[in-house]
Amino acid sequence: DGGITQSPKYLFRKEGQNVTLSCEQNLNHDAMYWYRQDPGQGLRLIYYSQIVNDFQKGDIAEGYSVSREKKESFPLTVTSAQKNPTAFYLCASSVRRASYEQYFGPGTRLTVT
Amino acid sequence: GDSVTQMEGPVTLSEEAFLTINCTYTATGYPSLFWYVQYPGEGLQLLLKATKADDKGSNKGFEATYRKETTSFHLEKGSVQVSDSAVYFCALVNDYKLSFGAGTTVTVRA
Numbered sequence: 001d002g003g004i005t006q007s008p009k010y011l012f013r014k015e016g017q018n019v020t021l022s023c024e025q026n027l028n029h030d031a032m033y034w035y036r037q038d039p040g041q042g043l044r045l046i047y048y049s050q051i052v053n054d055f056q057k058g059d060i061a062e063g064y065s066v067s068r069e070k071k072e073s074f075p076l077t078v079t080s081a082q083k084n085p086t087a088f089y090l091c092a093s094s095v096r097r098a099s100y101e102q103y104f105g106p107g108t109r110l111t112v113t
Numbered sequence: 114g115d116s117v118t119q120m121e122g123p124v125t126l127s128e129e130a131f132l133t134i135n136c137t138y139t140a141t142g143y144p145s146l147f148w149y150v151q152y153p154g155e156g157l158q159l160l161l162k163a164t165k166a167d168d169k170g171s172n173k174g175f176e177a178t179y180r181k182e183t184t185s186f187h188l189e190k191g192s193v194q195v196s197d198s199a200v201y202f203c204a205l206v207n208d209y210k211l212s213f214g215a216g217t218t219v220t221v222r223a
Contacts, residue, residue: 042213090156104156
């Protein structure tokens, strides 16, 4: 089955540690995205990538980093510089950047204490 | 910039009741409009979409009409089921950027 996988579903880290969230898709989509979801708020775009080896900052990129070395993979690193890292993180992909429909993974809930 | 405003929840209904979730938007140009649904513990799924004024999107008994004159895209369902309990997000795409509303939590009781 085609889709997007995110792992792990739940992640716990101590403050000051970097942590990397995994996102893999087998939909052959060019574009991939990372969003952050906080209670009572909509999704906010962290980073997006339109093609391998290229990515752009979204609205809230500070404290995060990404890489896009393979078409299928778009990992997100939450660095110690991110002041409020505890959140639900969603990865998405679309056929291309101009596509209207984005397909979402199941999400990773990160808790930093 | 672009923004989406949707009615605050939570909304609690009985089975077979009528559901309306209001959504209004602010955007330049001609955005495309969407409703996404998020079931507990899961990612978002596209529920329906409309790409131009007066288009009606529909899926699984849900409907929404793109009203440019009132900049609205209200979601409706005539008879909800317990399985419709979820968080519903209104969203727009303009210049390739997807903007979301805050989400409305809907709980349907048997």
